[in-house]
Structures are given as C-alpha cells and as structure tokens.
Amino acid sequence: MTSIPPHRNGGITPVSKRVMNLSHFLRQAARRHGQEIGFVWGERSWTWAELDRRVDAMAAALADKGIGKGDRVLVQSKNCNQMFESMFACFRIGAVWVPTNFRQTPDEVAYLAQASGACVMICHADFPDHARVVTGALPAIGFVISIGRSDFGEDYDTLAEAFAGKSTPTAAVDHDDPCWFFFTSGTTGRPKAAVLTHGQMAFVITNHLCDLMPGTTHRDASLVVAPLSHGAGVHQLVQVARAAKTVLLSGDRFDIDEAWRLVERWRITNLFTVPTIVKMLTEHPSVDAHDHSSLRYVIYAGAPMYREDQKHALKKLGKVLVQYFGLGEVTGNITVLPPDLHEPEDGPDVKIGTCGYERTGMQVSIQDDQGREVPAGVTGEICVCGPAVFAGYYDNPEANQKAFRDGWFRTGDLGHMDEEGFVYITGRASDMYISGGSNVYPREIEEKILTHEAVAEVAVLGVPDRTWGEVGIAVCALRPEAALDEQALLAWLDGKIARYKMPKRVIFWDALPKSAYGKITKKTIREQLEAQNCLSSENKPPA
Template identity: 35%
Template sequence: MDVGYMLDRVEPRLQTLRSDKEALAMETGETWTYGTLNEKANRYANALLDKGVQKGDRVGILMFNSLEYFAVYFAVAKIGGIAVRINFRLETEELAYILNDSGSTVLCFDSALAERLEPIKDRTSVKSFISYDRDSGITPGWAEGWDVLEKGDQTLSRRPVIEETDPVMLMYTSGTTGRPKGALWTHRNTIWFAAMQSLKWNFDGNTIGMTTGPLYHVGAMEDVALAVLLSGGTVVISKSGNFEIRRTLDVIEKKRVSDVFLFPFMIYEMLKLSDIGSCQLDSLETIYSGGDPIISWAIDRLYDLFPKIGLVQVYGLTEGTPIAVSLDPSDAKTKGYTAGKPMPFTEVKVIDDRGEPLPAGEIGEICTKGPAVVSEYWNKPEATAKTFVDGWCHTGDLGVLDAEGFLTISGRKKDMIRSGGENIYPVEVEDVLIRHDAVQDVAVIGIPDPKYIETVCAVIVTKPGRSVTEKELLEFIEGKLARYKKPRSFVFLDELPRTASGKVQKFRLREEYKHLREPQVNS
C-alpha cells in the first residue's frame, strides 16, 4: 500500500470513499472534495511525468499553505517521486544547499518567494521551476506558470509500481554540523504513522481536524492532517504567516472543528485573551500540542475554562516518529509534567552512554522504535549509522521513564533551541556570526521567552581592540539566516567559559542569562 491509496479510494477500482466528501478547507473559505483533490493530484502527476520526473526523482515544494500544496504532495507520491518539502522561511543560500543536496530537478514554488530563488536559479540541480502565483499574479520569466500542472490529464494511467519501502518524502532537519540533514520517509512510514494516530484517537469520517502550522513541517501535515485524510475526515488548513489565535478560534467555531493542533505558545495566547471564557468552542473535542511541555498553569486554566476539551501533549521528532509518545487527557492533571506513554506500535527506552537500557527513575538518552521511525538520512551514511541502530532512533534528547511507563523529558543532549515550534541548532548561527571580522569567539544558546518558549541569544567575544554593536551584527547576518534563527539577545564577554579540553560550557551560559527574557505568566 502506498500514500496514493488515501485518494485512490474515490476511483471506480476501489470506490470506498465518496468523491463528494469534503477533504480540504482553507480557513479563507475555499474547499475541495476528495474527488477534486484526487483529480488535481492526477493532473499534476501527469504533468510531472511529462516533464520527465521518474520514480525516485526529487521534486521540491517551496510553497505557503494552500489546497494545491496537498495536490502537489500526492502527485509526487503517486508517481513514486520524493517530495522535498522546504521551509519557506529559509534564505537564499540555505535554499540552494537543500535543493542541491537533495538533487531536486523540479521545484514548485510560491511566486512571492521568487526573489530568494532568482540569485541561485542557475546554480542548483533544478531544471524546471513552476510558479504558484494565485495571490501575486506574477510569474518570473525564468519559471513556468501553474497552468503547466493544471493542464495534465485527470486520469493517471502511467503509474509505476510502488513498494511500501519506497521513499516518498525528504524532510530536512537542522543538523549539528551546521547543515540540515534530510530524513527520508517511506510510504510505509507515512501510512503507518497516519494509522497509529487514527487508531489512538478514533478519527473517522466525522472528524474535522485543523492544522495550524506550515505544511512543510511534519507537525502540520503528518501530525493529524494525513491521519484525518486516511480516516476519511476533513482537514482545515490555516493560511501561512501572521498567526492570530483569535482568527484561529473563529475558524474553529465556523468550521465546527473537532480536533486541532496548537503549539504551546498558541495555547498561551489563547488563554490570555480577555474574553476567552465567552468563546463558543462546543465542537472542539481535542487539542494536540507538542514541541515543549505545557506549563501547569495553562493546563489548569484550560480545563477550568473548557472542561469538555481534552488536551493531548505529544513528544517526538521528524526522524524518530513525530508523535512517539502522547499524554492522554485523563492523565493531564496527575501526569501533566510528563510527555506520556508510547503511541500504538511504538517502543521507547532510555539508555546510558554505553547503550544499555536504564531502569525506571534514571536519566539517559531517549530512543524510539516503530514503523514510523525512518531508516536513514539522505546521503549521510555516518550520521545514519550513529542515529539509527538496530531499528532504534537515538534521539539525542534526555529523559526518564517512571515505574508506570510515563516519559519525562529532562533536557537535550544536543544544544538544540526550540523556538515557536522550530528547531534551531546553535552551530548554524555561530557559523555565520564568527565570520564577522570583529568577532573572535561566539556561543549561541536558547533562553526562555514568554511567547516562543525559547529564543536565540548570542554570546560574543570580540577581537582585541575591536568592537561591534548588536545592530551591526544583525545587519551582517541579514540574508544569511532565516528570520526565526536570528538572535533576539546579545551578550558581550571577555571570554567564554570552557572545560579543560576547550569545550564551551553552554550550561553555564544558559544559567547565567536565563532571565534576559524571562516569561511573565499571569495565572
């Protein structure tokens, strides 16, 4: 079985799903039925085949949230291609790296992002640029218009044989070496992960699930959305940019959403609304949230205001099962400090530095195993061998299992920063800042933030006799890093604290400067 099965069910050869059932709905009002989504996917698939895309070829998707995003993804899946879903917040050189590393030959992109692509259009592996230009109406001269895809035939007759072990998606995650790694998802990973969620949370044709994140992220598509589609329900899609919790709540009310994924900072914004108690959320049954644990005051306030809404906290990672562990609503008040228990068909263990399992109560590295754990990083054999061992994904996160099997996240073995639902690895930012000719040494850490959980803080040591301002450093990194990776705070020191072996003691820096942007929480 392959990912295309989710849509094939409306075709005569299967006919197990009504073609007139609503599949997708943008928060702005546009909707597609399963029949329309399948027809669009087939058209796009035929057009890609006409362009020479073959099984195993990579097709980049650099688009804002839209109904068409799903059609492109399914089109690539149906012809055995690999969808490279790219973060639209990345800057020019970051985009060039991903396109070339993946070897993408076709790129479907939003025309609003053309300025970032034009400088690299002749130095990537991409042979065909296809511009989605609904909002701007402008297709750059070096790209083809979206009509190229729309003109494809609606019947897909040239479909190759696809095995469940064939790759379907390449998701780049921030890397510890300063370059992101591509986690390679198979059709098996995708179908199993969707089925695991559907089984766990009883999704069916009546489920209306809303995704609030960017579709390039597993937290927006693989989490909840694809599971709802597999179950024959309806997916409501938030538009990209300028997130407003009040607007999201309005959509939940209007579309009668039953299940929604909200990142922690979104929940905090919701609970701080002065009129939150008067919001009519009677259709909403479950809120899913991940990335960071929900602080206790928010859990208490949510249940005080909306006792009928269940809160499901989740933990996972792109390559090691995006939702590997979840906390049931019934356990939220007594075990709210934990991430919960493993999902169906998922195993979790905590190991010591020798790789041996630790008993309950002892902190070690979290490892996950199951059908949604990927088997490799794209063209990264050394990183693959280090992370994926005997079917287990070594997450790099620290945690502890209690006697009842609940997992508590204790910290991060790697110095990853979690900001607004995004992963930021300090080495990426350090690699840019150290290039400024006045900077001698730099360490990047995450510090608490009232909205985004953590933000980037750069600790700078200048060269003898040199000085540099925050403004100058921000101007220097402009265009070199995505906006969410840029430091929001700077600290200037004479030297960085280091161990005898020369390693920067970032834990000391985090402790010293954790109050720079300390959250002010109103209970």
C-alpha cells in the same frame, strides 16, 4: 550477505514488500465521499473528487516533464491548496516530496535543494529570490513550477488545467521506497534529510488515528495553524486517510480571531499545534466570543508545556488536550499523553511533567552511554525502536552511524521513565533548543555570526522564555580594536538566517572560556550566565 537459515525465517522465501502508495488515501476519499468538501482555504473550497482530479493532472504534468519514481521535488511554499496537492502528486508518481520551511532564507533553501538532490522545484510566487538562488546554484534543477503567476516558472494552475482529465498510473511502491524527505538537523550541524517511506508512513497514520485522535471519520474537520511542510503536513495526511476536511487560515499571518471563527464555522474537531500557539489561542479574548464546543482533540508537540498554561487551556477548552513527544526522525511517534490524563487541577495522582507513555507499536528504552537500559527513575538517553522510525538520513552514513545503536534510534534527549512506563524529558544531550515548536541548532547560527568581521568568538545557547519556550542568547567576543553592539549585530544578522533562529539577546565578553584543548566550553558559559542571573530572556547582564 549471509542468508537466513530456513528454520529461522519460517521457510518463507523473501519477496518484494509491496505496500499501498500513500496517494491512494486521496483516491479512497474521492471514491467514498467525492462530493463532500475535503479542503477549505478562505472563501474557496474543493471537494474530494476535485482534489483527486487536480492531483491526477499535476502528477501527469510532472510525469510529462520526465519526473518519476525516486526523483526529488523541492517545494518552497506557504500553506495553500497547491502545496497540499503537491504532496499527493509526488506520491502518485513515486517521486519524493521535499518541502522546506518557507521562512528559511534563499541560501538555506538552496542548501536543502543540493542536499536532497532535487531535480525540480515548486515555488510560491512570493519567493522569487528563492527560485533565483536555487536555480543559479543548482543546474540540476530542470524546471520550476510557480504557485501563482511569476517570471521564474510555469504557473501551477495553468499546468493543472492543461493536463485536466489526464492521469498517469499510480506508481507501485515497496515498504522502504521513500516518499518524503523531512529535513531535520538531528543533533548537530546543518539540516539532514530524514528519509520517510511509504510503509513507515502508513504505520504512522494508523498510529496517529489510534493514539492521538481515535474515532476520527469523514464527519470531522481539522484546522491548520502551522506550516504543512513539517508536523502539520503529517497531521493533514492523517485527515485524508479518514476523509476529514482540512481548513486553512486565509493568510500566512496567524490571526487568532480568524482561527476561532473558523472553528465555529466549520465545526472544527481537531487541530495540531505547539504549546506557544495553544497559550496564545486560549489567552485571547476570541476564545470566549466563538463556539468551540466541537473541539475533541487539541494536539500539541514540539516543546514542553508549562503546567500553568496547561491548566488555563483546560479550563477554557475542557479535557481536549493531547500531548505527544517525537522527533521528525520518528515522525512524532514516541509517547502520547491523551485527554483523560490532562487534569485541570493538581492532585496526588496527577503526573505533572510527563510527556506520556509509549505509542502503540513503539518501544522506549532509557539508556546509559554504553547502551545499557537504566532502571526506572534513572536519567539516561531516550532511545526508541518500532515501525515509525525513519529509514535513515539521505546520503549521510556518518550521521546514521551516530543516530543508531543496536537497532535503537538515539533521540539525543535525556529523561527517565517511572515504574508505570511514563516518560519524563529532563534535558537534551545536544545544544539544540526548541523555540516556538521549531528546532534551532546553535552551530548554524554561530557559523553565520562568525562571518561578521568584528566577531572573533561566539556561542549560542537556548534559554527559557515564557512566550516561545526557549530563545537563543549569543555570547560574543570581538576582535581587537573592533566595535559592535547588540542592536547592530542583530540588524546585520536579520535576513541571513530565518527569523525563528534569530537570537533574542547578544552579550559581549572579552573572551569565551575554553578547555585545555582550546575548545569553547558551553557548560562554563552557561554556569557564568547563571551566576550573572542571565539564564532567562528577560534578565539583562549586570552593568
């Protein structure tokens, strides 16, 4: 590597970029607000001091089993206090937290274990098949810790009690040391592990506090209505940084009435969710039955929000909506539309359809196919640079090569920027679509459908849906003499992929259109669906 001339680096000798271990946020909260409630789940609650002691104990237990800096810890769990604690236990010993979407199938989770190089698994007792499939497929998984008593692993709470009062030194970390593998498929294929680092996440936390929920303190409280494995986990890490309590729903089913009761009981000031959930929360009668005047920030991301839904939510809640745009690879830090720019009524100065302006410390560039920045108002690919951009995909140089160009991260989303710097998303360069806030990648579903003996060809496309934002339509061609109908195929597919990836409809054609090179052309399929008035989940093809 060529060294930097002294006159260009200010004469500074490069040294290790030591940064704070993220688990220190919990230690700080315990020192300053130890006897205050930090976490609530159902009728149980834990103080910051109790949480810190439990994290110390689990960190010591993991270290006793040989887990240390750089080791990957796979976590398959629904929301619970143990899952929340496992994040900080991993951080404290310098290990990498690798949470899964708990709705994924055992085979899908086994792939994540393999792709991440995990050597230990923490698995909720409700998922014995996941533990069996993962350990059966990966001998490298040395042991399993069970959240709740089970037949497949050591009980988490028993371990925490056994190591109570013990601790292990907090691992020293550099800026680029990984702390979290955030699984995302980017723009194509199977899931990839986006590497999040201690230094990057310290910036992300600061940025969230600056742009999304300024003024947050230990007097605030946050309600969790999404899995802690992804965006909600980032959001709750931000709460810990300011000792704001986290409140979980009592069960894994989304109970709207309970959500509003918890808002009233715990004087909830912020929550993170997706547009679908905002719509459900504000259209349910419970919104008028419980006091929600404590809310200051209702943060939504993951998909565009229909303008009428925005206006309805604003009328119910007041000007508390905050929108952000950002992929997992940028940990949500691309743009922000704060409460004061969410207007309840349309007007000449209201920027309808924007996802906001650049986040503090981040820069957005709208680029053409050659990487040249395009003028204001011209559509191109949304690219971003700044400290919130991830370190790259783990063990995937090909994906990294495609994801970056001249230092810019390429989001794969298409859009434009106006003269004032507001960004508008107009489409996606990839086939990926967003259903209920979760990214869905058609190729994975197509590959699974093609394993059905009757299916010869398939294409899955995302189409608009009023409830979920987008859902999938599968267009299939059958093998000669084969017979299959929509309900039979959906029943066969159920359980083979996560439910949020399930197509809402299946359409059968004699053959799928192809290019001169024999490749199925989704553009032509979409055009034909549009001609048949089928580009909506509600419309059926003509008989």
